[in-house]
Amino acid sequence: MGALLDHRAESAILEAKELAVDRGGVRVLTDVDLRVLPGQRVALIGPSGAGKTSLLRCLAGLESAAQGEVKAHVESGTNVGMVFQDLGLFPHMRVWSNVAFPLLAKRRSRRERKRAAFAALRKAGLEHLASRRPNAISGGERQRVALVRTLLSDPDVVLLDEPFSSLDSHLVGRFTEWLGDLQAETGIALVIATHDVTFVLGWADYIVLLNEGTVVQHGAPDVVFERPRSSFAAQFLGPCNVMAGRVTFRRNGLTGKEIEITTDLGLVARVGSHNPPPEELPERVLLCIRPASFTVCAPSVGMDDRQLFVVVDVAYRGTFTTYEIESVPTPGFHLRVDQPNVTGRYSVGEQVMLEWPPRRLCLVIE
Amino acid sequence: MATEEAVSRDRMSQLRRLVVIIPVLLFVGVGLLIPLSLVLIGALEATSTDRSAFDVVQSPPVPAVLGRTLVTAALVSAIALPLAFAIAHALRRVSPWVRSTASAVFILPLVLNLLVIILAWLLILEKNGLIGWVLRATTGDDDPPSFLFNPIASYLAMLYAIVPVMVLLIAYDLGRQHPSTREAAQLLGVSPWHVLLRIDIGQALPALISSYAIGYVIALNLYLVPEFLTGPQLTMLPFLVQQSVLNAFDLRTAAAISLLLATLSLVPLSALVWAENRQRS
Numbered sequence: 001m002g003a004l005l006d007h008r009a010e011s012a013i014l015e016a017k018e019l020a021v022d023r024g025g026v027r028v029l030t031d032v033d034l035r036v037l038p039g040q041r042v043a044l045i046g047p048s049g050a051g052k053t054s055l056l057r058c059l060a061g062l063e064s065a066a067q068g069e070v071k072a073h074v075e076s077g078t079n080v081g082m083v084f085q086d087l088g089l090f091p092h093m094r095v096w097s098n099v100a101f102p103l104l105a106k107r108r109s110r111r112e113r114k115r116a117a118f119a120a121l122r123k124a125g126l127e128h129l130a131s132r133r134p135n136a137i138s139g140g141e142r143q144r145v146a147l148v149r150t151l152l153s154d155p156d157v158v159l160l161d162e163p164f165s166s167l168d169s170h171l172v173g174r175f176t177e178w179l180g181d182l183q184a185e186t187g188i189a190l191v192i193a194t195h196d197v198t199f200v201l202g203w204a205d206y207i208v209l210l211n212e213g214t215v216v217q218h219g220a221p222d223v224v225f226e227r228p229r230s231s232f233a234a235q236f237l238g239p240c241n242v243m244a245g246r247v248t249f250r251r252n253g254l255t256g257k258e259i260e261i262t263t264d265l266g267l268v269a270r271v272g273s274h275n276p277p278p279e280e281l282p283e284r285v286l287l288c289i290r291p292a293s294f295t296v297c298a299p300s301v302g303m304d305d306r307q308l309f310v311v312v313d314v315a316y317r318g319t320f321t322t323y324e325i326e327s328v329p330t331p332g333f334h335l336r337v338d339q340p341n342v343t344g345r346y347s348v349g350e351q352v353m354l355e356w357p358p359r360r361l362c363l364v365i366e
Numbered sequence: 367m368a369t370e371e372a373v374s375r376d377r378m379s380q381l382r383r384l385v386v387i388i389p390v391l392l393f394v395g396v397g398l399l400i401p402l403s404l405v406l407i408g409a410l411e412a413t414s415t416d417r418s419a420f421d422v423v424q425s426p427p428v429p430a431v432l433g434r435t436l437v438t439a440a441l442v443s444a445i446a447l448p449l450a451f452a453i454a455h456a457l458r459r460v461s462p463w464v465r466s467t468a469s470a471v472f473i474l475p476l477v478l479n480l481l482v483i484i485l486a487w488l489l490i491l492e493k494n495g496l497i498g499w500v501l502r503a504t505t506g507d508d509d510p511p512s513f514l515f516n517p518i519a520s521y522l523a524m525l526y527a528i529v530p531v532m533v534l535l536i537a538y539d540l541g542r543q544h545p546s547t548r549e550a551a552q553l554l555g556v557s558p559w560h561v562l563l564r565i566d567i568g569q570a571l572p573a574l575i576s577s578y579a580i581g582y583v584i585a586l587n588l589y590l591v592p593e594f595l596t597g598p599q600l601t602m603l604p605f606l607v608q609q610s611v612l613n614a615f616d617l618r619t620a621a622a623i624s625l626l627l628a629t630l631s632l633v634p635l636s637a638l639v640w641a642e643n644r645q646r647s
Contacts (some may be wrong), residue, residue, distance in 0.1 A: 088549065104557075
C-alpha cells in the first residue's frame with residue numbers, strides 16, 4: 001500500500017498513484033504516491049540511488065511506469081516542465097535561442113520568438129547574456145537560463161533535478177531567492193529533487209523522503225525533522241543521537257501519555273505526548289535525540305552517576321558549539337551535543353551532565 | 367615575481383609545442399609541397415604532345431569529365447549523408463550489443479579491397495546476378511533487364527563504400543551529445559520534427575559537414591567503380607590522371623589535372639567549414 005502523501009481536499013495538478021518503475025530489470029521505485037497542489041513547494045529528498053530522479057522523470061512522462069499511473073489534472077490541462085540536473089541547454093544555440101525554443105510549439109515567427117526571449121531574459125536580469133552560448137556563461141547563469149526557458153513553455157509544475165549540484169553555496173542562496181520571486185509571480189508548483197537537507201527544511205512546504213525506491217516518510221519539514229519515523233529518517237535529516245532502550249513505564253494518564261524509556265546504558269528518559277500511544281509501543285524502541293535538544297550543564301551534587309559525561313571533543317561552529325561527550329560510567333558511549341554559545345562553553349576533559357526535555361525526544365519503532 | 371615565472375613557463379610550453387610541430391611542417395614542406403610546386407611549374411611548359419598541361423585541362427574531354435566528377439561525388443555524398451544520419455540516429459537508440467554488432471558490420475566494407483566490392487556489385491546487378499535471379503523467380507521473365515552499365519549501378523556501389531564511414535563519424539558525434547538536450551526539447555512541447563531538425567541535426571551539424579566532406583573526398587577516389595559498373599558515360603577525372611601516367615607517363619599533365627580537381631573540391635568544402643565555424647563563433 002502506498003503512502004498517501006497529502007490528504008488536503010484541494011485538487012492536485014499532478015498526481016502519482018502506487019507508482020512503480022523498473023530500469024534494466026531492476027525495480028527502482030516501489031509503490032509511490034504523490035500529490036502536487038497548485039503553487040506548492042515539494043522536495044524529494046534522499047541519498048543517491050533513492051529514486052528521486054526516476055520519480056521526477058516519471059512525473060515528466062520521460063519514463064513509463066511498470067505499475068500505477070501519473071495523472072496530470074485533465075480540466076486544467078496541466079503542463080509539466082523540467083529542468084534537468086545537467087540543465088539540457090542546447091550548446092549549439094545562443095542563450096536567447098535556447099529561451100525562445102518553447103515558442104516554436106506556438107508557431108511564433110522568429111522575430112516574435114526573439115522579442116519574447118529577450119523580454120523574459122530582461123525580466124530575469126539575464127539580458128546581457130542573450131547573445132552568448134551556454135558554455136560561455138557561469139553555472140549559476142546557466143541554471144537561471146534553463147529555468148527561464150522552461151517557464152516560457154507555460155508550465156503549471158516545474159520539476160528541478162538536483163538544481164544546486166553545480167552551484168557554490170553562496171549561489172544557492174541567490175538562486176533560491178530568485179526562484180521564490182519567480183514562483184510568487186507565476187504561481188507555479190515546484191518539485192525539487194535534492195539531497196541538500198539544509199535548503200529543503202527552510203524552503204519546502206512538503207517533503208518526501210525516499211530511500212531505496214520507497215517513500216520512507218513524508219510531511220511538513222518540521223514534522224519530518226522533529227518526529228522521524230525511522231533511524232534512517234532521523235539521521236538523513238541531520239545529526240541525531242540514536243539509543244536503543246526499552247519501555248519501562250507506560251500509561252495513558254489524565255494529563256496525557258506517560259512513557260518512560262530506560263536506555264541500554266541505564267539512562268532514564270521521559271518522552272513527550274507526540275509519540276505513539278503507549279499501548280502501541282513494543283518493549284524495545286529506539287530513542288532519537290537531535291544534538292541541539294540536549295542541555296549541557298555542570299554536574300550537580302547528588303546527581304545520578306549514569307548521567308555523568310566527560311567532554312572529549314569541542315568544535316566551534318559560530319553561533320553554537322558541538323561537543324562530543326563520553327559517558328563516564330560506560331566508556332566508549334558517545335553523544336553529540338550542540339549548544340548555543342550564549343550559554344557558556346566547556347573544555348575537553350570537563351565533566352558535564354545532560355538534561356533531556358521530554359518533548360524533544362522521539363521514539364522510533366524498528 | 368610570480369607573474370615572471372608564469373610568463374617563463376608559458377614560453378617554455380610554447381617552445382615545446384613548436385619542437386613537435388616544426389619537424390612535421392618541414393616534412394610536409396620538403397616532402398610534398400616542394401616537389402608538387404616543381405611539377406606544377408613543369409606543367410606550365412609544353413609536354414611531349416606540344417601542349418602545356420593547362421592546354422590539356424582546357425581541352426576535351428577534361429572539362430566535361432571534371433564537371434561529371436564533381437557532380438557525381440557531390441551527388442553520391444549528398445545521398446549518403448541523410449542515409450548515414452538516419453542509421454547513426456537509429457543506432458543511438460538500440461542496445462549496446464546491437465550497436466557494437468552494427469559497428470562491426472559497418473567497418474567490414476572499409477577493410478575490403480575496392481575491387482572486391484565492385485565484384486560483389488557485379489554479381490548482384492548483372493543479368494544472371496542476384497537481382498536477375500529474384501526477378502526470374504518472382505515474375506517468371508527468363509530475360510530480366512541488366513542493372514549494370516548505368517549510373518545508378520555506380521551510385522549504389524559508391525554509397526556502399528561511403529555510407530559506413532559517414533555512419534561511424536556521425537554516430538561518434540551523436541554519442542557525445544547528452545540525451546538530456548533531446549529530452550529537454552521534447553518536454554518544451556515542440557514537435558518531433560523540430561526536435562530532429564533543431565536539436566539532433568543542429569547539434570550534429572559540424573559532424574555532418576565533416577562527414578559530407580570526407581564522403582566527397584572518398585567518392586572522388588572511387589573512379590574504378592564507374593569504369594566497371596557503368597562504363598565511359600561516367601568516367602571520372604582521377605581515371606584520366608591514372609591514364610596519363612600509365613599510358614603516356616605524363617606526370618605533369620596528371621599533376622595539373624589532379625591539382626585542378628583538388629582546388630575545385632577544396633574551395634567549396636573549405637567555404638562550408640568556414641561558414642559553419644563563423645556561425646558557431
